Amino acid sequence: MKKSEPWVASIRIADQNSQSLIASLACEEVVSQHRDDGSLDIFIEGKSASDLRAKFNSTMRSLRAASEILETIGD
Secondary structure: OOOOOOEEEEEEEEOOOHHHHHHOOOOOOEEEEEOOOOEEEEEEEEOOHHHHHHHHHHHHHHHHHHHHHHHHHHO
16 A cells, blocks of 8 residues: 555444434544445545544544434433
């Protein structure tokens, strides 16, 4: 991989609350889309491995917080 090429990660989540999870990513530097089958695709791009790791960790924290809140509301 060349240094100039971006690092990319993709995540697919199958969850009944995918629209709410997309909303939780509003402040993240990601591209997200809702699929016809109800799942959620998230694409993260970084300038380097460490940049991608930081963005991935931030994205996962946002998703986890939203998921935990949705579980609390659903109970």
